[in-house]
Amino acid sequence: MDLNFLSPVSDLVMAHNELLSPQALGRKIKIHSIQNGVPDLENVTIAIFGVLENRNDVDYIGEEFGLDEIRKSFYGLFPGIWNTTIADLGDINKGERVEDTYFALKETVRILIKKNIIPVILGGTQDLTYANYRAYDDLIPMVNIVNIDAKFDLGDSTKPIKNNSFVGKIIIEEPYNLFNYATIGYQTYFNSQEEKDLMDGLYFESYRLGHVSNDISIVEPALRDANIVSVDLTSVKGAEVSLRQKYSPNGLDGKEICAIARYAGISNKVSSFGIYEYKSSKDDEITSMLISQILWYFIEGVNFRIKDDDFSDERSYQKFITLVESQELVFYKSTKTGRWWIEIPFLAEVNNKLKRHTLLPCMHQDYLDACNNKVPDRWYKAFQKNSV
Known part of the structure; x- marks a missing residue:
């Protein structure tokens, strides 16, 4: 199986993992390490991997980032009563060009889905959702995407793809596989009237932050119908994350974003899940812990999937x-x-x-x-x- 795009989890994280309780998640999952190589994916349900690509950020100034802090936080959590086998496949590094990274991501997602493994992507910028979507081109005829985001990310589709305009590219580029697009937690003042009109004109769904906070259960049907779920961390309010990650004083709180992740996990249809716009920094324990808990709740949801959508009986x-x-x-x-x-x-x-x-x-x-x-x-x- 061709997963040679993936580089192993760092020795630093592996050394940290050895110090954890034998009951901790990091000691119970299969990890792609320098010593052991890519793990056997037999019976694996969920495969986590990072994509270290952020060059299509509208504010990109050459900064690098890593995912070690997220892994340390995630490995240190304790699993629930789960029967799923989880693998951490390491990271896809930046390609020569952004398109090369897209290709590596697309191929990795396609391979995993064909093996009935749910890819969980820890990303740089959210335009990686475009490559995730393209992995479905020869898998299923129509795709539903749910975006947890303060913005619609439609942008100007005539310009090169960026992390704030990738949905426009998904809509206009062939093959046309997008059936439904839903945004959860959007904030009106971050979106132009033209974008709102386009969402309405295409009969896409949007759930305002106020409505979601008032009753989180209203988003469950949209997540139950999604194939791809993409989380933009800027949808989380500034008080919940570290200094570099702060974006808006308003947004989803930690409990709400974790509840949404659990709904995504419970959905029988969700076959890929991504968390994007992570900006690592020295004071980063709070953001990496929040991401770890979002991951934890998604996995928890997958464990409680019940096949209830077969209406032949x-x-x-x-x-x-x-x-x-x-x-x-x-x-x-x-x-x-x-x-x-x-x-x-x-x-x-x-x-x-x-x-x-x-x-x-x-x-x-x-x-x-x-x-x-x-x-x-x-x-x-x-x-x-x-x-x-």
Whole structure:
């Protein structure tokens, strides 16, 4: 298996790992080290690796960064009652050009997903999500991306790709594989009206920071429907992170970002997860510990995945039908987990992109709203995309 893009975890981190409790995570996971080489990936569920690329940062001035502090924090945590095998595959170093790094990331993600391993990417800049997305080109027909971010990152797609404009590139570049894009935790004052209009015009989803903080559970259906989840650390409020990492006084707090990571882990569909925009510094214990806890909650979620979205067995769900504005809406509720879905009707005359998207994750509240003659927002947007 060709994973020769990856360089091993540093001897410094490995030496630190030897001092940890035998019960600590670092002593229980498979690690790519100089001594032992790339670990055997047999039975591995989750593979963590770093990508040391930040040259497409709009503010790039040549600074380097490393992930040793994150590894030290993560290795020192204790696992839950988990049955997943985790590997740390080391880092993808900067290529000769940024495109070379993209290629290495794309190939690594593609290889891991084909082996039913979930890649967890610790990144430099968030434009790496573009390479993560391109890994799916020959894997599945349509891709859903969820971005935890203060900004939409649509940018000007006619200009070269940057960490604040990578979504624009994803939308306009062939092959067109993007079905849905959702931003969680956006802050209105960081986004132009043009970007907001474009999000609405493409029927993409956006969850404002205030709404998310008011009720974190509203984002669960979007994460349940995602293939790729990308976390921008600038979505976290400044008080929660170290000096170099501070971006905005408002943002998600530590508990909220960890809850979102757990929702992403529980989703049966999420097959890659990335944390980006990390800026290492000497006073960095707080940021590296937060990232470690985000990782921990994602892994915790993966451990509690329940196959509840197979609707071929009638005993595994309840079906509810309601009428809204002369439109029949069909809801399904899993008897295993209590999670809800809504059916998107096919439009026979349309060249349909939705072959695999007939059932859309939703909330119990969407069913209650439909009973009160209100069309659920997620259903409306998916229906409109299906009609285009």
